[in-house]
Amino acid sequence: MPPPIGTFEILHEDPTSKARLGRLWTAHGPVDTPVFMPVGTQATVKAMAPWELEAEGCQILLGNTYHLNVRPGMDAIERFGGLHAFQDWRGAILTDSGGYQVFSLTSLRKMTPDGVWFQSHVDGTRMFMGPKESMAIQRTLGSDIAMAFDECPPCPCTPEYAHEAVDRTLAWAAVCAGEPRAAGQLRFGIAQGGVYPAERERCAKGLLALGPGAFDGYAIGGVSVGEPDELIMPGVRMTVDLLPRDRPRYLMGVGQFWQMSESVAEGVDMFDCVMPTRLARHGMVFTRTGRYSVRNAVNRLDDRPMEEGCGCMACRRFTRGYIRHLLNVGEILGVRLTALHNIHAYFDFIARMRQSIREGTFASFRAETAAAYGPKPPAA
RNA sequence: GGUGGGGUAGCGAAGUGGCCAACCGCAUCAGACUGUAAAUCUGACCUCUAUGAGUUCGAUGGUUCGAAUCCAUCCCCCACCA
Numbered sequence: 001m002p003p004p005i006g007t008f009e010i011l012h013e014d015p016t017s018k019a020r021l022g023r024l025w026t027a028h029g030p031v032d033t034p035v036f037m038p039v040g041t042q043a044t045v046k047a048m049a050p051w052e053l054e055a056e057g058c059q060i061l062l063g064n065t066y067h068l069n070v071r072p073g074m075d076a077i078e079r080f081g082g083l084h085a086f087q088d089w090r091g092a093i094l095t096d097s098g099g100y101q102v103f104s105l106t107s108l109r110k111m112t113p114d115g116v117w118f119q120s121h122v123d124g125t126r127m128f129m130g131p132k133e134s135m136a137i138q139r140t141l142g143s144d145i146a147m148a149f150d151e152c153p154p155c156p157c158t159p160e161y162a163h164e165a166v167d168r169t170l171a172w173a174a175v176c177a178g179e180p181r182a183a184g185q186l187r188f189g190i191a192q193g194g195v196y197p198a199e200r201e202r203c204a205k206g207l208l209a210l211g212p213g214a215f216d217g218y219a220i221g222g223v224s225v226g227e228p229d230e231l232i233m234p235g236v237r238m239t240v241d242l243l244p245r246d247r248p249r250y251l252m253g254v255g256q257f258w259q260m261s262e263s264v265a266e267g268v269d270m271f272d273c274v275m276p277t278r279l280a281r282h283g284m285v286f287t288r289t290g291r292y293s294v295r296n297a298v299n300r301l302d303d304r305p306m307e308e309g310c311g312c313m314a315c316r317r318f319t320r321g322y323i324r325h326l327l328n329v330g331e332i333l334g335v336r337l338t339a340l341h342n343i344h345a346y347f348d349f350i351a352r353m354r355q356s357i358r359e360g361t362f363a364s365f366r367a368e369t370a371a372a373y374g375p376k377p378p379a380a
Numbered sequence: 381g382g383u384g385g386g387g388u389a390g391c392g393a394a395g396u397g398g399c400c401a402a403c404c405g406c407a408u409c410a411g412a413c414u415g416u417a418a419a420u421c422u423g424a425c426c427u428c429u430a431u432g433a434g435u436u437c438g439a440u441g442g443u444u445c446g447a448a449u450c451c452a453u454c455c456c457c458c459a460c461c462a
Contacts, residue, residue: 041416062415100415108417121417152415190415224414232414252415259414274416281419282412297409327419335419 002030005184006216008248016363018240018267021354024217024248026092026144027184028084031059033248033269034357036260036350037094038277038343041067043087046277047339050089056347059091060144062272065137066098066105066129070120074140082142082182094272095143097134097176099150099190100253103225106154113168115149131175139182147219148176150190155227162194165222170206177214186216188250194222195231197238204242217248220268224253229375233262240266257286257349258373261366264353276342281335283327286345289372294338299324306337312344313337 003009003025012021022033038045038053041064045053053061063083080086083093102109102116110117115130134149149172153165169192181187189207193200207218220239224232236251243249250270251263260271276286283295287307294306305315306323314323314337326334356365
């Protein structure tokens with residue numbers, strides 16, 4: 001019999017860092033951590049079929065509250081019996097609250113103390129989203145993990161603005177924590193604070209002050225929102241130790257291989273990022289030794305697979321020259337194949353990282369990752 | 381053979397005396413992308429010893445301080461009529 005939903009087991013801890021192997025139990029099965037969650041904003045991971053994600057061992061993916069509320073709308077989601085049924089995804093789903101759209105759609109929204117007025121990026125319709133609305137939508141979506149509605153401020157922003165954003169994020173978190181949830185739905189709080197340690201600390205402590213029943217896990221938000229590379233990891237470090245070690249810690253929106261291995265070393269368990277799928281559509285290919293653009297002219301006559309030794313279907317059957325051709329002429333299969341490969345590369349990366357923690361070789365895994373990708377990724 | 385239209389950078393296409401190394405689109409080349417307004421966006425794209433210089437607008441000659449733009453001759457393409 002599986003443990004109760006929401007149980008987070010810590011299975012192994014790395015002696016050389018704060019890395020740990022864990023397992024979070026959701027209503028749609030276990031999630032082995034550290035985990036990478038592909039982003040499926042609009043009820044699909046772009047260019048990927050659900051069975052392809054299953055084949056890669058994907059246990060959980062993302063959906064988006066704002067975007068799914070705009071289209072198809074909650075009446076449609078209800079009609080189809082929730083988000084899982086709608087997109088026929090049998091694993092777990094984490095829904096982002098819409099807080100990121102406060103950042104990414106800055107020019108289309110207006111902040112108020114109680115929430116945010118969005119002007120739809122599709123047809124301009126005004127819609128209000130606050131903590132209650134976000135939680136209600138996520139309830140209808142029926143996600144396994146609902147994120148608290150937060151304000152994700154950009155970088156740079158003034159200390160004063162970061163302070164206000166933390167005020168709002170904490171006030172909204174309290175509202176979220178009091179809202180009803182879907183059956184078996186977990187709820188994560190989000191720590192903001194920008195690049196300011198005092199604000200990071202105030203936000204994390206404020207979330208914890210809502211009590212252990214408020215949240216099942218905690219996220220680090222507002223990272224990689226415009227700050228230079230060298231400020232990303234400090235933002236993580238100044239927050240992660242403030243979050244309970246017996247609960248999953250989720251670094252939102254990150255990211256690159258070296259950022260993930262370094263964050264795992266700090267005690268982070270969960271990641272999501274659009275990079276593997278977005279960059280796939282732009283012709284960028286991730287490999288164990290770096291990334292490169294398969295669109296580049298040097299690949300025109302290259303008969304090697306995208307990554308030598310890779311076991312993904314794209315690499316088992318097709319050459320760089322062919323895939324470059326498909327991307328070059330705009331054929332759909334091109335982005336399908338690069339997405340397939342990049343998702344495979346991400347899951348391969350995470351699987352190897354988990355294995356290294358299990359086998360006690362995480363330190364050298366970190367070093368290899370830093371060498372291949374580095375804080376300043378070398379031109380592959 | 382006649383009449384009319386036309387030849388502009390890899391292609392298409394503006395420009396019809398100075399603000400033109402020449403708008404724009406495509407193609408090409410390169411770069412960026414981190415809780416996805418992104419199969420998107422940015423830049424380069426005549427040559428060079430390159431915040432400057434040199435050679436271009438079918439060819440040659442001419443007018444003019446100055447020509448892709450005006451004139452003459454020639455070459456080629458298209459349409460219609462013979």
